[in-house]
Structures are given as C-alpha cells and as structure tokens.
Amino acid sequence: MRLLLxxxxxxxxxxxxxxxALAGGIWRYGYVQALAQLEQRGQADLRLAGDRLTRNLQxxxxxxxxxxxxPTLAAVHAGGDxxxxxxxxxxxxxxxxxxxxxxxxxxxxxxxxxxxxxxxxLAQSIYFRRAMQGALGAHHDVTGPQNxxxxxxxxxxxxxxxxxxxxxxxxxxxxxxEFEWRGGRPAVFFTDDLGDIFVSNRTEMxxxxxxxxxxxFVDLSGAVQRxxxxxxxxxxxxxxxxxxxxxxxALHLVLPLPVIGLTGEALIDVAPALRLAGLQAAIFxxxxxAVGALLFLVAERRRVLxxxxxxxxxxxxxxxxxxxxxxxxxxxxGKLSALGQMSAGISHELNQPLMAIRSFAENSTLFLQxxxxxxxxxxxxxxxxxxxxxxxxxxxxxxxxxxxxxxIATVDLVGIIEGALDLSAGRRREGDVALxxxxxxxxxxxxxxxxxxxQVFLNLITNACDAMDGLEQRRLSIKAERKGxxxxxxxxxxxxxxxxxxxxxxxxxxTKKVGASEGMGLGLSISYGLVQxxxxxxxxxxxxxxxxxxxxxxxxxxxxxxxxxxxxxxMNNAGKDAP
Numbered sequence: 001m002r003l004l005l006x007x008x009x010x011x012x013x014x015x016x017x018x019x020x021a022l023a024g025g026i027w028r029y030g031y032v033q034a035l036a037q038l039e040q041r042g043q044a045d046l047r048l049a050g051d052r053l054t055r056n057l058q059x060x061x062x063x064x065x066x067x068x069x070x071p072t073l074a075a076v077h078a079g080g081d082x083x084x085x086x087x088x089x090x091x092x093x094x095x096x097x098x099x100x101x102x103x104x105x106x107x108x109x110x111x112x113x114x115x116x117x118x119x120x121x122l123a124q125s126i127y128f129r130r131a132m133q134g135a136l137g138a139h140h141d142v143t144g145p146q147n148x149x150x151x152x153x154x155x156x157x158x159x160x161x162x163x164x165x166x167x168x169x170x171x172x173x174x175x176x177x178e179f180e181w182r183g184g185r186p187a188v189f190f191t192d193d194l195g196d197i198f199v200s201n202r203t204e205m206x207x208x209x210x211x212x213x214x215x216x217f218v219d220l221s222g223a224v225q226r227x228x229x230x231x232x233x234x235x236x237x238x239x240x241x242x243x244x245x246x247x248x249x250a251l252h253l254v255l256p257l258p259v260i261g262l263t264g265e266a267l268i269d270v271a272p273a274l275r276l277a278g279l280q281a282a283i284f285x286x287x288x289x290a291v292g293a294l295l296f297l298v299a300e301r302r303r304v305l306x307x308x309x310x311x312x313x314x315x316x317x318x319x320x321x322x323x324x325x326x327x328x329x330x331x332x333x334g335k336l337s338a339l340g341q342m343s344a345g346i347s348h349e350l351n352q353p354l355m356a357i358r359s360f361a362e363n364s365t366l367f368l369q370x371x372x373x374x375x376x377x378x379x380x381x382x383x384x385x386x387x388x389x390x391x392x393x394x395x396x397x398x399x400x401x402x403x404x405x406x407x408i409a410t411v412d413l414v415g416i417i418e419g420a421l422d423l424s425a426g427r428r429r430e431g432d433v434a435l436x437x438x439x440x441x442x443x444x445x446x447x448x449x450x451x452x453x454x455q456v457f458l459n460l461i462t463n464a465c466d467a468m469d470g471l472e473q474r475r476l477s478i479k480a481e482r483k484g485x486x487x488x489x490x491x492x493x494x495x496x497x498x499x500x501x502x503x504x505x506x507x508x509x510x511t512k513k514v515g516a517s518e519g520m521g522l523g524l525s526i527s528y529g530l531v532q533x534x535x536x537x538x539x540x541x542x543x544x545x546x547x548x549x550x551x552x553x554x555x556x557x558x559x560x561x562x563x564x565x566x567x568x569x570x571m572n573n574a575g576k577d578a579p
Contacts, residue, residue, distance in 0.1 A: 031277035035251060049264060050257050053199060100170075103167075125139065131164065152172075229252075249274070367379070464476050485556050486556055495547050498548050
C-alpha cells in the first residue's frame with residue numbers, strides 16, 4: 001500500500017513538472033510571438049515618427065534651396081537695398097515658423113537677416129563651409145544657458161560665374177518641431193553620431209549623453225541612467241528605471257535616418273506581450289490540470305473498479321464452482337432417480353436371462369447324463385449369450401450411474417441412443433410402447449459428454465413412455481440426421497402433447513401428479529442445461545398429428561476419428577440386443 005501511494009505521488013509530481021515545463025514553453029513561444037507583433041507595430045510607429053521629423057526638417061531645407069537664389073537677395077551683392085532682403089526673409093520666417101533666416105556673403109558677413117540673433121562663429125561653421133563648396137550644408141547643436149536646440153540648413157547662392165557668392169542659412173527651432181507629438185506612444189528619441197539624445201517625445205530624456213553607443217546614459221544633472229540589456233530570441237530587451245512615463249521592460253528598436261543625420265530609437269512597452277503570454281500559459285496550465293485531474297479521477301475510479309471487479313470475479317468463480325458442484329449433484333441425482341424409477345424393468349431384464357440360464361444349465365446336466373452332448377452344447381451356447389447380455393446391461397448401468405466429470409469429446413451418437421434404449425427396455429415393455437428406430441449405418445460422431453448425453457436421451461424416452469400410459473396408441477419414434485455441420489435428433493411420441501411448450505424446460509415445471517414415485521419437474525431442465533453445455537440446442541413442440549416432438553441439435557464431429565469411448569462402445573453393443 002505504501003509503495004502504491006509512493007508511485008501515485010511520483011506520477012503526480014511528474015505530471016505537475018511536465019505541465020510546468022510545457023506551460024513555460026508555451027509562455028516562451030507566446031512571448032516571442034507577441035514580441036514579433038510588437039516589433040512590427042513599433043517599427044511602423046518609429047518609421048512614422050522618423051518620417052514626420054524628416055518631413056518637418058525637409059520643409060526648411062526646401063525653403064533654403066528655393067530662396068537662396070532669389071533676385072532680391074542677389075541684388076544685395078550689387079549694392080541693392082538690404083531692407084528689401086530683410087523683409088523677404090522676415091516674411092518667409094513668419095510663414096514657416098523658422099527661428100531665423102540669414103543671408104551671408106562668401107566671407108560669412110551677414111547681408112540680411114529676419115531676426116537679430118546671429119550664431120557665433122558662423123563663418124567657421126560646418127554647414128557654411130559646406131555651402132561655400134556648392135552643396136547643401138546641414139548641422140545641429142545646442143546653444144545658450146537654456147540649452148536651446150537648433151537645426152541648420154545652408155544653401156549656396158550662385159553668382160554669374162556659377163560660383164557660390166553667398167549662402168542662405170535657415171535656423172530651425174527643434175522644440176517647435178517636436179512639440180506637436182510630445183508625450184505620444186511609444187517613447188521615441190533621436191540620437192546623433194555620438195549617441196546623444198537630440199530629439200524626443202519624452203522631455204525627461206532630452207540631451208542625455210553617452211560616451212559610446214553601448215554605455216549608460218548620463219542626464220543633464222550628471223546622474224547615470226543605467227539599463228540592463230538581454231535578448232529574447234532576436235529581440236533586444238531593455239530593463240530600465242527611468243521614470244514613471246517610460247516602460248520598465250521595453251523592446252528596443254533602431255531606425256537610421258541618414259537624410260537628417262540622426263538615428264531613431266524607440267522603447268516599446270512589453271507588458272501587453274507578457275500579459276498575453278502569461279494568459280496563454282495560464283490557460284494551458286489550467287486546462288492541463290483540469291484534464292489531469294479528470295484523468296486522475298478516471299484512473300482512480302478504474303483502479304477502484306478493477307479492485308472491485310477482481311473481488312467480484314473471485315466471488316463469481318467461487319459461486320460458479322459451487323453452482324457446478326450443485327449442478328453435478330443434481331445431474332447425478334436425476335440419473336439415480338431415473339434408475340430408481342426403472343429398477344423394476346431393469347430387474348426383469350436381469351432376472352429373465354438369469355432364470356433362462358438356470359433352466360438351460362439344469363437341462364444340460366440331464367442331456368449329458370443321457371449322452372445327448374449336442375443338445376447340451378447348444379444349451380451351453382445359449383447360456384453364454386445370455387451371460388454376455390447380462391454383462392452388457394450391468395456395464396451400461398455402471399456407466400450411466402457414475403458421476404461423469406470428463407470434458408466434451410467426440411462420441412458416437414448411435415451407440416449412446418441404443419444404450420439409452422437398452423436401459424429403458426423394461427419401461428417400454430411395461431408400457432407396451434412400440435419403438436421406431438432406424439439406426440444409421442455406421443457411427444454418427446458428435447461433440448458431447450457421453451454419459452450426460454445418454455442421460456438426456458434416457459430422460460426423453462422415459463418421459464415419452466410416461467406420457468403415453470393408458471392411451472390406445474403408444475409409439476415412440478427416434479430419427480438421427482446430419483445437416484451440414486450439425487446433427488439433428490428427433491424424439492417423438494403419440495401422447496397428449498405439451499401443455500405449455502414455452503415453459504417445458506423451466507425448473508420444477510411438471511404436469512405429472514405429485515407423489516413419491518413421480519418427478520419434481522427437473523428432468524427436462526437438467527437436460528436443457530446438459531445440451532447447452534455441449535454447445536447444442538433442444539426444443540420441444542407439439543406435432544400436427546398429435547403428440548410431442550423434441551429436437552436436439554448438436555455439433556457434428558465427422559472429421560474426427562470414428563468411434564466413441566469405451567463406454568459408448570459398451571452402450572452400443574448392449575443396445576444391439578435391446579428388445
């Protein structure tokens with residue numbers, strides 16, 4: 001019992017471990033799949049933010065290119081009115097929300113500007129020198145104590161010799177560009193070549209810097225903003241503590257923007273992916289545990305049923321053995337009862353040849369004294385024949401009376417029928433019953449128990465004789481015929497027939513008078529059980545011309561060796577002398 005409980009505990013622990021492992025695998029798979037979907041949406045959002053920033057800046061780039069060769073600005077080089085140029089630049093700044101538009105000559109001297117603020121060191125700036133080379137210059141920087149962020153475009157202005165004679169510089173206020181999408185989702189920031197954050201929709205991240213692309217950020221106060229990086233499949237995950245408006249676990253995405261010289265980065269909150277993966281794993285675990293519990297209950301129920309079935313089968317086996325013993329005793333009692341009822345007839349069958357033997361012996365003595373040896377020899381021959389007949393009768397009685405326990409075998413049906421006729425000869429003679437029995441030539445082999453099948457026929461024959469007592473016509477007919485794999489035997493009489501054919505084989509059902517010499521209604525019930533045990537069938541019905549007809553159907557054994565057992569041979573030999 002203790003070992004069984006231990007095995008069950010191990011099975012439960014193994015099942016729980018298996019469910020946990022599979023749930024973990026499902027969580028991992030679901031998490032990766034959810035991250036893939038988050039990445040697709042995050043990339044789309046990042047591209048949208050990058051396109052928006054690029055388009056906003058390119059408006060000012062196009063302004064610088066289109067306005068750089070304006071005639072009003074070119075006239076300033078020839079001594080034209082700088083106020084007209086300033087007015088042109090002021091109107092353009094008002095219409096485009098540019099912080100300032102500045103027109104300078106090839107030396108960097110300011111010829112006209114929309115606003116008074118001029119960047120320090122303009123002539124040495126990267127974007128100005130680029131414009132003087134005949135190309136579009138672009139740059140960004142942070143100036144002033146307020147950390148004002150600006151983006152610069154410098155477009156060259158070409159003179160008559162197609163050489164750069166000056167440049168139009170457009171200064172863009174980055175804060176004004178990013179204002180309309182600040183606080184949106186997801187968290188997006190744009191870094192320059194040094195990895196510093198120049199543009200972001202999260203103000204707390206602005207102007208964070210780092211020494212290289214893999215280091216932690218350093219905010220404006222000098223505090224280090226650390227991060228932990230790990231990978232889930234192909235996805236780069238950041239674990240950060242950067243404030244209430246930034247996710248603690250985020251998917252990090254990167255998008256290069258070479259047109260404006262920045263790199264877009266996004267932090268996508270993975271909490272929805274974690275919730276989805278956890279929900280999938282929880283559902284799987286719950287279903288698995290429910291199914292496991294159901295299977296455990298079913299297995300436990302089956303185990304209990306198996307134990308109960310084993311006990312029940314044991315009890316059935318015990319009851320079956322008891323029933324077989326009772327049936328065997330009942331069959332034996334039926335045989336002894338039949339012998340008791342036929343005792344007078346059997347005694348007559350033995351006394352008659354015994355008296356004849358005595359008479360022949362006495363006569364033979366006288367014939368020998370007279371010297372008539374031939375007549376004495378004939379008497380001795382008759383004595384020998386009568387003794388053999390008595391021996392066969394006694395042998396049939398012994399075989400019939402014994403308690404048979406042999407298995408079903410191949411037996412000779414003809415010998416068994418004639419043995420039953422031999423035992424019932426006295427009863428037939430007493431009732432003056434005529435016999436019609438055309439025995440087949442040679443043995444008819446069937447599968448049955450020899451003595452038990454003889455009991456069935458003896459029962460049918462004696463019942464037929466009893467039914468015809470006192471009637472004018474008393475005839476018993478027996479026929480045996482093989483049809484395919486079955487052998488059919490018909491036992492018919494000229495009696496009054498069967499009163500209730502559907503009850504004829506019920507135990508204790510009888511139409512005889514109740515008395516010590518009469519049966520208890522078990523003979524046909526025993527016969528029915530015996531025939532069923534052979535795999536055969538028996539049925540009783542009324543004949544149209546009157547009388548009862550019993551039909552036995554048995555399995556043929558014609559392909560087996562011919563002949564029956566020693567008892568069948570004895571009954572067969574005895575039957576040949578039956579009257």
